Amino acid sequence: MxxxxxxxxxxxxxxxxxxxxxxxxxxxxxxxxxxxxxxxxxxxxxxxxxxxxxxxxxxxxxxxxxxxxxxxxDRYSILLVIAFLASFGLGLYLTPADPQYQKVVTAIQAPVEATLMALLVITLTFGSIRLFQRRKGLMAVVFAVSAFFFILIASGLLAPLQSLPGIGGLFEFIQRLPIAGTRGILLGIALGSLTAGLRILLGADRPFSG
Incomplete structure (x- = not known):
């Protein structure tokens, strides 16, 4: 050891x-x-x-x-440094609990998050296309169809169909499926963290030993 x-x-x-x-x-x-x-x-x-x-x-x-x-x-580094100094200085002067400071941060953070989600959609679409090219099987079809279907539901284009009898309940059930997937991912992260912690407790992994 x-x-x-x-x-x-x-x-x-x-x-x-x-x-x-x-x-x-x-x-x-x-x-x-x-x-x-x-x-x-x-x-x-x-x-x-x-x-x-x-x-x-x-x-x-x-x-x-x-x-x-x-x-x-790097011009982007200039923007990052200016934004960092501005946000850090305003945070020290106004404190993070100030409502105006929170509005400014939210106004910047919300578009960034929306942009990242849009990039995620593009990445999923590109990934499904590459998956079809490399592995043509049932799982590739399921992945592509589910990704396209959930993107279509999230876009709101199918919202008028929810008023039809029997369709609204089906849409509610389908919209719960991503929540179940998210919980599954969180459970996987929790089990992975638990396994890593147990390995450290048992001395199998020693990340602190250099």
Whole structure:
């Protein structure tokens, strides 16, 4: 084992935090475990916040170097640096809880999210075409038909048909299917995270050992 000390610390911290979730608050005999769990989680939140701040500052410095490059300065980096400084300065001056600041952020964020969703639609369409070209089978047909059908429903073109008897309930059922798929993806992420955590607790994976 390359780093037995750090492995032991990681396993101990993970077991303490995991054990704290199985101890009810009424058991005062083990109250120290709950207190220790809260302290460890607080430290983890602080470390995660610092890591995110370091990542943002690193991104800012990378684009600042691109902006000040002697040859072919990146114009998009200039926009990013200006937007970062403006949003950061306004956030410090007005605080993130200010309604006007939230309106400005929402007015910028909503079009960006809509653009990303449009790109996702184009990517799905292109992916279905490539899938048809490489693998012509039942799953390719199901993927293409379902993607096209759900895009058509989301566009609102079939909204007049929902007023027909029997069609409205069918549309409601079909619109619930993406929610089921989303829950399945979230369950997969949860199981994957649980598996990764158990492997770290058991010492099978040691990402902290370098």
């Amino acid at each position: 390359r780093a037995p000390l750090w492995t032991a610390i990681a396993i101990s911290v993970g077991l303490i935090v995991l054990l704290g979730y199985f101890i009810p608050p009424e058991m005062t005999r083990f109250a120290f475990i709950l207190t220790l769990r809260s302290i460890l989680i607080g430290w983890a939140v602080i470390l995660a916040g610092v890591a995110a701040l370091v990542g943002v500052l690193n991104l800012f410095m990378v684009h600042l170097r691109r902006m000040t490059a002697r040859r072919d300065p």
